Amino acid sequence: MSTIAGPPAQAGTDERLLRTSTLRGLLGRPELGSVVGAAAVFIFFSIVADSFLRASSLGTVLYAASTIGIMAAPVALLMIGGEFDLSAGVLVTSSALISSMFSYQMTANVWVGVLVSLLVTLAIGAFNGFMLTRTKLPSFIITLGTFLMLTGLNLGFTKLISDTVSTKTIADMEGFDSARRVFASQWTIGGVEFKVTILWWAALVAIATWILLRTRFGNWIFAVGGEAGAARAVGVPVIRTKIGLYLGVAFAAWVSGQHLLFSFDVVQSGEGVGNELIYIIAAVIGGCLITGGYGSAIGSAVGAFIFGMTSKGIVYAEWNPDWFKFFLGAMLLLATLLNAWVRKRAEATK
Amino acid sequence: MARVRTGVRAMGAVLAAVLGASLVGCSSTGGKRAEERAARAAAEGRSAVDTPRWTFAMVTHSGDGDTFWDIVQRGAEQAAVKDNIKFLYSHNDEAQQQAQLVQAAIDQKVDGLIVTLAKPDAMKDVVAKATRAGIPVITVNSGSAESKRFGALTHIGQDESIAGEAVGEELNARGRKKALCILHEQGNVGHEQRCAGAGKTFDGQMQNLYVEGTNMPDVQASIEAKLQADKDIDAVVTLGAPFADAAVKAKRTAGSKAEIDTFDLNAKVATALEDKTLGFAVDQQPYLQGYEAVDLLWLYRYNGNVLGGGRPVLTGPQIITSKDAAELAEYTKRGTR
Numbered sequence: 001m002s003t004i005a006g007p008p009a010q011a012g013t014d015e016r017l018l019r020t021s022t023l024r025g026l027l028g029r030p031e032l033g034s035v036v037g038a039a040a041v042f043i044f045f046s047i048v049a050d051s052f053l054r055a056s057s058l059g060t061v062l063y064a065a066s067t068i069g070i071m072a073a074p075v076a077l078l079m080i081g082g083e084f085d086l087s088a089g090v091l092v093t094s095s096a097l098i099s100s101m102f103s104y105q106m107t108a109n110v111w112v113g114v115l116v117s118l119l120v121t122l123a124i125g126a127f128n129g130f131m132l133t134r135t136k137l138p139s140f141i142i143t144l145g146t147f148l149m150l151t152g153l154n155l156g157f158t159k160l161i162s163d164t165v166s167t168k169t170i171a172d173m174e175g176f177d178s179a180r181r182v183f184a185s186q187w188t189i190g191g192v193e194f195k196v197t198i199l200w201w202a203a204l205v206a207i208a209t210w211i212l213l214r215t216r217f218g219n220w221i222f223a224v225g226g227e228a229g230a231a232r233a234v235g236v237p238v239i240r241t242k243i244g245l246y247l248g249v250a251f252a253a254w255v256s257g258q259h260l261l262f263s264f265d266v267v268q269s270g271e272g273v274g275n276e277l278i279y280i281i282a283a284v285i286g287g288c289l290i291t292g293g294y295g296s297a298i299g300s301a302v303g304a305f306i307f308g309m310t311s312k313g314i315v316y317a318e319w320n321p322d323w324f325k326f327f328l329g330a331m332l333l334l335a336t337l338l339n340a341w342v343r344k345r346a347e348a349t350k
Numbered sequence: 351m352a353r354v355r356t357g358v359r360a361m362g363a364v365l366a367a368v369l370g371a372s373l374v375g376c377s378s379t380g381g382k383r384a385e386e387r388a389a390r391a392a393a394e395g396r397s398a399v400d401t402p403r404w405t406f407a408m409v410t411h412s413g414d415g416d417t418f419w420d421i422v423q424r425g426a427e428q429a430a431v432k433d434n435i436k437f438l439y440s441h442n443d444e445a446q447q448q449a450q451l452v453q454a455a456i457d458q459k460v461d462g463l464i465v466t467l468a469k470p471d472a473m474k475d476v477v478a479k480a481t482r483a484g485i486p487v488i489t490v491n492s493g494s495a496e497s498k499r500f501g502a503l504t505h506i507g508q509d510e511s512i513a514g515e516a517v518g519e520e521l522n523a524r525g526r527k528k529a530l531c532i533l534h535e536q537g538n539v540g541h542e543q544r545c546a547g548a549g550k551t552f553d554g555q556m557q558n559l560y561v562e563g564t565n566m567p568d569v570q571a572s573i574e575a576k577l578q579a580d581k582d583i584d585a586v587v588t589l590g591a592p593f594a595d596a597a598v599k600a601k602r603t604a605g606s607k608a609e610i611d612t613f614d615l616n617a618k619v620a621t622a623l624e625d626k627t628l629g630f631a632v633d634q635q636p637y638l639q640g641y642e643a644v645d646l647l648w649l650y651r652y653n654g655n656v657l658g659g660g661r662p663v664l665t666g667p668q669i670i671t672s673k674d675a676a677e678l679a680e681y682t683k684r685g686t687r
Contacts (some may be wrong), residue, residue, distance in 0.1 A: 051458040069448065153523070155536060164539060169471065184645050216384035264445060271444050311447075315454040321440045325414070 028346045030287030031299030035340035036065035037285065038306050041331070045313035052316040055192040056344050062194065065308025066201040070256050072277075072282035073201075073208040074248035076300035079283050081245045082225035082292025083139040085128065087146035088249055089275030090278050094150050095257025096267040097158055100167040110175035124150070125250025129243030151273060158269035160180045171265040183255070192307070197259055199299070204252060208297035221245065225292030281328075282307050285335040287343075307333065379548065397434035401652050405436040405645055407455035408464040410491070412441040412447055416513055416590065417616055418636050422491070424686055425640030426464070433648040437649045445472035451474040462486050462647035467493020467500070468540070472498060486650050490639045492540055494662040503650055506642050508634035508666035510540045513546020516667040517611070518556075521585055524609065524629065527554040530576060530587040533595050534563030541589050548587060557583075562594070570596040570603075577604035585609050585629070591616040600629055615670065617682040623675035634666030637686045 028031060045052045052061075071088055103113030124146070129140045139265055155165065160167055170176060185196045199349050212218040220241045223231035233239050261267055284290060285306055286299025310331060314324050403676040408426055412419035430437035438460070440451045449472050455463055456479060463485050467473050470493050480487050489497040489505045497505035521529055529552060531545035540553075549556035559576055561569040577583060577600060586601070586608050588594045595613035601608055609629040612619060617669050622628040642663065649655040657663055670678065680686035 056458060057457045060450065060457055064450050065451075164542075165536070166469070166471075166539075260446060263475070264449075264469075264472040266469075268445055268469055268472075271446075275444075312450070312454050315438075315440050315451060316458060318438050318458075322414075347475070 030296040033342040034302040049316035066197040069201040069304030071279040072300035075279040076283035078245045080295040086143040090272040091253040092149040092256040093272035096261040121254040125246040129246035133239040180262040183258040373671040404461035406462040407438040410441040411468040413443040421636040422640035425637035429641040429644035444567040462552040470496040505662040511547040512545035513667035514544040515551045517548040518551030526585040573600035577606040588612045620679040620682040638665040
């Protein structure tokens with residue numbers, strides 16, 4: 001691509017076929033604002049925290065980012081499609097609980113539990129999408145209901161089956177080691193530990209980006225998020241698209257849930273509440289519009305990375321953790337403002 | 351434009367009024383100034399030793415804004431000042447996040463680590479990593495069963511079952527017949543042990559009531575409903591200081607004759623003990639958990655000392671009644687009991 005603007009439009013040619021320069025193309029990307037923000041946060045913590053730049057710290061920051069990023073990618077897609085999922089946080093815990101308790105109670109190979117968990121988690125995602133398209137209620141309400149129900153089910157079932165609030169350990173069962181290798185292993189490069197979740201994260205972001213930019217389904221996502229009525233009128237299968245998006249979130253929740261289970265081999269039933277907002281924040285920092293129709297999967301990864309850097313950077317900087325949430329909120333506002341400003345500039349130069 | 355100016359003027363007037371009022375209406379007792387006087391009177395924060403400035407990190411499973419953990423932190427901070435220690439504190443109530451925070455402390459190459467093992471399985475790997483990296487670890491508050499297995503030097507805390515049993519015996523001594531145990535965190539194993547322990551030694555009948563601890567009005571309403579439904583209940587045991595107050599209010603509304611007893615202390619509980627609104631409190635001395643953890647790490651670094659002989663060092667239970675409350679009121683006010 002040349003960095004010089006293409007030839008001026010001939011009269012009668014379609015303006016969408018105009019060739020724009022690389023720089024212009026970059027300026028128009030949804031994630032640009034968040035990349036600038038990420039660089040700023042990185043430089044800031046490099047200056048104020050001595051231990052932030054250590055190689056081992058990078059491994060910790062990337063791990064923290066990946067546990068959010070795995071969920072943020074499908075949540076970003078869902079938000080581009082114009083919907084929310086407030087049940088995403090507890091769904092991760094549900095997925096881990098199902099997997100662990102099924103294996104333990106049936107004394108089955110651990111992989112059986114993992115697959116059953118995948119099916120059940122996808123079913124919950126499908127339930128969200130199905131209820132949404134059937135009832136025409138806003139997804140905020142539908143998934144809020146699912147969120148509360150799952151929170152109760154997590155605790156209720158765990159207590160009913162295990163008699164305590166956490167599951168029993170499955171570390172001594174068949175298949176545990178191979179499952180741990182897939183979901184919760186780590187490898188060391190030059191004395192730095194990298195967790196396998198970083199690979200899962202990269203893969204999910206790559207797939208999400210490919211779907212969004214290179215497939216028909218990706219066009220449908222933008223269409224239903226932008227204007228569902230118009231999309232339906234031109235033949236976009238709105239219902240199928242939205243259910244598909246919820247299935248995507250469920251799949252990522254299953255990956256995160258299995259990671260939780262196999263890294264700690266015991267799951268606490270009360271966890272995951274509140275994380276759904278963190279996934280949404282990561283997507284929004286990454287340039288997703290809360291109203292749908294605009295955003296990117298790469299942006300969600302940058303948002304998750306900013307989140308990981310901030311949450312661990314505050315520790316490395318040895319600040320008082322009481323202020324953590326304040327910084328988080330301030331950062332969210334700044335990042336979103338930056339996004340809006342960059343987008344405006346980009347549109348003005350078109 | 352004019353409207354903006356009036357707004358500014360109005361704000362200025364309000365500010366001036368507030369400032370004037372605060373200058374005129376001084377209180378000669380209490381308030382911020384008394385607190386500052388007390389702080390000045392206290393020892394200037396200087397260390398009592400000349401050992402190198404080591405860095406100790408403490409990572410707990412506390413949520414945001416928790417009174418109990420505030421006291422633990424204060425104990426640790428004051429020991430750190432005395433022992434010339436740079437003290438870092440971080441906390442998260444999600445197991446995965448807590449493990450990441452411990453990892454961050456290891457990345458910072460701290461000289462000592464203090465962790466709580468409320469979720470032992472989640473902490474197993476990182477604690478092992480710390481001991482492999484040659485960082486001495488001390489566990490506090492929860493995890494007495496796992497502490498040694500994970501390679502920690504010592505565990506400092508209260509055995510929840512023993513504390514519960516002490517409550518049951520105290521209730522017997524007070525001639526109670528039917529007690530209610532209020533659990534404010536569904537799924538907290540330590541809380542279950544407290545109520546189970548109390549039920550074990552209590553000769554009367556013990557019932558458990560689960561309430562939503564993050565929602566105080568709901569706690570009060572639940573206890574109220576229970577006391578209205580069952581007039582025979584003559585003792586209510588709450589598992590945290592803030593909940594004792596809610597139980598007292600509930601008792602008043604329900605017109606019950608039950609005695610309210612509680613685990614843990616705070617300023618309100620101390621005054622309530624003094625005027626006999628509360629029967630007794632069971633303290634596990636959180637200040638001691640923080641203070642001793644830092645101090646024992648210092649002793650280990652300085653002199654290779656380990657306390658406890660491989661067994662947990664217990665900081666509780668200590669039964670506190672109206673007799674002891676007067677003395678403790680002062681300590682609870684400054685936030686160390």
